[in-house]
Structures are given as C-alpha cells and as structure tokens.
Amino acid sequence: MSYKTIIVNLAVDANPTPIVKLAAELARRFEAHLIGLAAADVPPLVATDNGLVYEGEVMQIQRTEIEKRLAELREDFERLVPASISSEWVQYICGPTRALGLVARSADLIVTGEGGENVFRALDIASLVLGAGRPVLVAASNAEHVLGKTVLVAWKDSKEARRALSDSLPFLAKANEVVVATIQADSGQDVRNELADVAVFLEQHGIAARTEVIIGDADGDRLVAFARSIHADLIVSGAYGHSRLREWAFGGVTRTLIGESGINRLLSN
Structure with missing residues (x-):
C-alpha cells in the first residue's frame, strides 16, 4: 500500500511555505501526485450600522479579495513544488472544509496545518476527519517535514x-x-x-x-x-x-x- 495522491490544504490566512514543503517532500517520498488546494468563502451577511444585512457591493469586494489571495497561493504552490513532482492546483470559492470534502474522494491522504474558527476561511479539522473518509495528516505548527522515524x-x-x-x-x-x-x-x-x-x-x-x-x-x-x-x-x-x-x-x-x-x-x- 502507498499514497498515490496527496491533497495539501493551503490556508488563506497562513504562510503557505511550511505546509507546501512538507507535502512536496511526502509526495516525493511516496512517489505520489500532489494536489494543492485553497478555498475561502464570502460570509452571506455583513455588519453595518443597521445590523447584519445582505450587501451585494461589499460581498463582491470580498470575493475579489479572495480570488486575489487564491491566485497568490497558486503562485506559491507552483513555485515551491519541484518540477520533478507531479502536481496540480484546485481552488474554490466556498468554505475550505467543504472544498476538501469534495476533493477527498480522489485522494489517499489529506495534509493540512492547523484549523481555525472562521468557517469561511479556516478548516474545521474535526468535521474533516469525521466526514472525509480519508486519513488526515495534521502537521505540527510550521513543520516543513514529517520524518516519521x-x-x-x-x-x-x-x-x-x-x-x-x-x-x-x-x-x-x-x-x-x-x-x-x-x-x-x-x-x-x-x-x-x-x-x-x-x-x-x-x-x-x-x-x-x-x-x-x-x-x-x-x-x-x-x-x-x-x-x-x-x-x-x-x-x-x-x-x-x-x-x-x-x-x-x-x-x-x-x-x-x-x-x-x-x-x-x-x-x-
């Protein structure tokens, strides 16, 4: 048995370098295809002086900001993963937990850093582990390697x-x-x-x-x-x-x- 396809989750509000290096090293070790993924969503409500309301213009600005960040993360992923490793990139405008759940059906292993409480921008590790049907490797904070000795x-x-x-x-x-x-x-x-x-x-x-x-x-x-x-x-x-x-x-x-x-x-x- 081996891991033939590995997904690595790049959190939109974190430095992607450690987790990409870690995942790329695992892909090299197991001769696996590496999928880089990043996702974030726009909250359906925004806070104004009148309370929580739907505001189309504000939501579009937030969506544009997310798309810009996802493009930056793609550039980081493609720069950090050696050309000798088979890889591809996917991104979603939706919560990262949902996005990983969708892509998990095509992978053997999910690799991620720490999660967070903002369900629109951060991974809910508990929900992912219990719902993805795939093993989830949660890397130590800022770890660039899993030696596994x-x-x-x-x-x-x-x-x-x-x-x-x-x-x-x-x-x-x-x-x-x-x-x-x-x-x-x-x-x-x-x-x-x-x-x-x-x-x-x-x-x-x-x-x-x-x-x-x-x-x-x-x-x-x-x-x-x-x-x-x-x-x-x-x-x-x-x-x-x-x-x-x-x-x-x-x-x-x-x-x-x-x-x-x-x-x-x-x-x-």
Whole structure:
C-alpha cells in the first residue's frame, strides 16, 4: 500500500511555505501526485450600522479579495513544488472544509496545518476527519517535514483505531521504530494479547513494532507526553466523535490531539 495522491490544504490566512514543503517532500517520498488546494468563502451577511444585512457591493469586494489571495497561493504552490513532482492546483470559492470534502474522494491522504474558527476561511479539522473518509495528516505548527522515524500508534480495540492503523501503513513501513501503545488502568494478559495481535498484523506487512501499555486513565496529555518520551514525531490515532445538534462531541484523547500543535498527527475515522 502507498499514497498515490496527496491533497495539501493551503490556508488563506497562513504562510503557505511550511505546509507546501512538507507535502512536496511526502509526495516525493511516496512517489505520489500532489494536489494543492485553497478555498475561502464570502460570509452571506455583513455588519453595518443597521445590523447584519445582505450587501451585494461589499460581498463582491470580498470575493475579489479572495480570488486575489487564491491566485497568490497558486503562485506559491507552483513555485515551491519541484518540477520533478507531479502536481496540480484546485481552488474554490466556498468554505475550505467543504472544498476538501469534495476533493477527498480522489485522494489517499489529506495534509493540512492547523484549523481555525472562521468557517469561511479556516478548516474545521474535526468535521474533516469525521466526514472525509480519508486519513488526515495534521502537521505540527510550521513543520516543513514529517520524518516519521519514530511513529507512535495509539491503540484502542475499535474500528477507528483499526482504520487508522491500515491508513498509516505507508508511514509505518518507512519508520525506523514503530511503537503501538494503549492506555489502560492495568496491564492484564488480555491487553497484552491484544497488542500482540496488532504487532503480528504489522509483521505480516513487513513492519517490526514494539508494544507498550501506558498505565492510567485514557488521557490525551498522557499520550502526548509518552510520544515525546520516545521522541516520536508522528502520532497515529483513530478519531472518536459524533455530532449532536450540529456540534461535534469528542473523546478526551481525540480532543487533545486535534488541539495539539507541537507534533504531527495522522487521524482517521
């Protein structure tokens, strides 16, 4: 298994250089086609002295500004991606989360930096991970590389963790060290047998892995601290959440990983 097509999201309000360099390096490593994407939308309402109203002229000015920014990002993408890498550019006048959801059907991996709260200009990582049906690599802040020399797989006996494990095989196959760890209140034989089964699965894919039981309650900070203790630069995890009244509710580990900007994370649902 390999990633044959990678999408990289360029946020309209961020410096594109780090994320494009990171994605281009991944495309080179996996011999993948790289799709650069940028999107932003015009809010349907604008604030005036009379409150929130529809203002056609203001909306057209904002649209023109967005189109100018997208053109700048395209120039940056085409300048930063080496000619030796197969690539293309797409852009949308719509929210970036929706745009990525549309393009995701043609890709194996989505690469992005941090998200934001402005749904018209910033990515909602939670919605993307739970709705795209593709693994999402969320790069550490300003990271230009995902070395993946030591990869931590956060294991939980669930469909999300199994999906994340399969989705991350290309990274695991190139890692120097793979650690499969689970957070449990105790390290009973059943838990160790479960981890041993995962190690056997990876071995069948030519990947050697060691296993660890982190004693304690499931906690995202504990997982991140363990990742740092083994010098992992990539955490692989299933994403656990659901929507209630159009708001995402997450387990503690997923919530921490989405908000953690100091390490690269590969999330799958």
